[in-house]
Amino acid sequence: MTMFEAILLTVATAATPLLIAALGELVVERSGVLNLGVEGMMVMGAVTGFAVAQYTGSAWLGMFAAILAGAAFSLLFGFLTLTLITNQVATGLALTLLGLGASAMIGESFVGLPGVRMDSLYIRGLTDIPYVGRVLFGQDPIFYISILLTIGVAWFLFRTRAGLTLRAVGDNHTSAHALGVPVVRIRYLAVIFGGACAGLAGAQLSLVYVPQWVENMTSGRGWIALALVVFASWRPWRILAGAYLFGAVTIGQLHAQALGIGVPSQLMSSLPYLATIIVLVLISRNKRLTLMNTPTSLGKPFVPDR
């Protein structure tokens, strides 16, 4: 394997959790709901995935459990914001704080244990093709899921009637409601989907990226995923591009640290966070464009009149 291939592989591994979590949040925001709990759902997915894989010995079961955990955890947010109509920003923060706390407690006995790694794909012949074999046919299963998910979300949102309805709910919930669209039910489904994606993204961290449990192991990736949705102007393919850009920044700074270019490692580690800020500034600078792309009902409370 050449150096170039190795770098490409690690970039994909770093980008995948961002991509999956951001795609989930994209669907949630397209339905008009702002869930700032991505970090919390992701870390719950990470700890659940690790725990179940640890007890059953199967990374796959861990992954499915993480998806369920993320979805179940997101229901808490859904019930508060959609049924009790609480403030979405505050409730999302609450979800993140609770998730970080709960996962720290659940995972306390797992710290330092070797984890179960999800095997990468290996297809004799194809994977051995020089240069592109490993990158195309030798990655972990969650990588392929993330690509399929991008295609699926893009197709669903812009090529299906259900996707159109979901976007309509996000753009004007009052009109959608007047047309008889079940606004709250659609939003519940979107929130659960977002939770499932965040859970899967978390599982990627604890089963593929670094197969072990570390407290707060998401270290802001849920928030970067939220920023990616804004960066991508709420479009799935741009999320893919953004996630790989961030993956490249993350891996690039790690390699630079390894080469010892004389810049302190902590300052290099802060690069992905600074890059997020810079990218957000660049994208939001054009106020008209932002307004045009943002789902109009995003974050606004919906009280159905009866």
Place this chain on the structure above:
Amino acid sequence: MMRIEIVKRPQHSALFSALSPFIALFLTLIAGAILFSILGKNPISALYSYFVEPLTEVWSIHELLVKAAPLILIAVGLSVCFLSNNWNIGAEGQFIAGGIAGSILPVVFPDFQGWYVLPIMLLLGMAGGMAYATIPAFLKVRFNTNEILTSLMLVYVAQLFLDWLVRGPWRNPQGYNFPETVQFSDSAILPAIWPDSGRAHWGFALAIIAAVVVWFMLSRTLNGFEIKVLGRSSRAGRFAGFSAGRLTFFAFLVSGALAGLAGIAEVSGAVGQLRTSISPGYGFTAIIVAFLGRLNPLGIIAAGLVLALSYLGGEAAQISLGISEKSARIFQGIILFFVLASDSLIYYRIRIVSRLSDTALKGA
């Protein structure tokens, strides 16, 4: 089949406005009892060691005040932000920035001694927090950038910067390679209020003063009125001639200054030096404090004491019951959920409708 139905109240309920924090605390206790039962502990004795035991000894009441001081200071500032619809969630970063800026004097110029050292440190701490909070405020006003994400990203940057500082240029040369700065000299230590009985420092007094001042500003001045109007409806605020951009700066500067003050007060009063980590997440817990205090600075004093108690309770429960002290963070998260849920009783009436009566209604 049962269904929950929400009906908007014609007017806010004053009753639930006053009751909601208590309902939330009550529900949290019940949830805690259930949690402890699941963990196989006697819920009554667990809740006792969590919420009563820390209050039975003088030294631990001092610890309560030590932990409440930063929580109240930060949350008071956050209340100004949240009321004006500025979502500053990076107080943890501003806390660290304040701790660093305030430590310049005792770390870089340790020979500088005298009564004036401490006031300068506190002012520098406030300035550091303010400067750090200006970044998301400026980006929001000038470039329309989402302040939630920028302020949060800056938390990670501040944590990494502190880590570098304490392991690198500011490390104590005589410190056996521990990642710590020098111990502050006596003139750089925020003194204890009652040194004979415990270590509660004057940071708590500063917190009370800040809460009263901000309470006065919010409830008795035009500035406070402006904050509330623009927070509820930016359109109405614009018609009244209030500037949203100016207010965003104001809110971030106030909360940055208070978070910075909390940072240097913690470093100088409770720790006595800079370390790689100076906060067990005070900046985030303060968000819970602000909401539990219903964004009212006087309520925040009480809420800060409650959340400080949860930290101590976690430690006490770990010692006496063997429950991880991390359970405190679950408690804190649950409190915020219940606060938000019971707050919706203020604006909405909640009815549980059975499908049967629903169809009966339609038949009529």
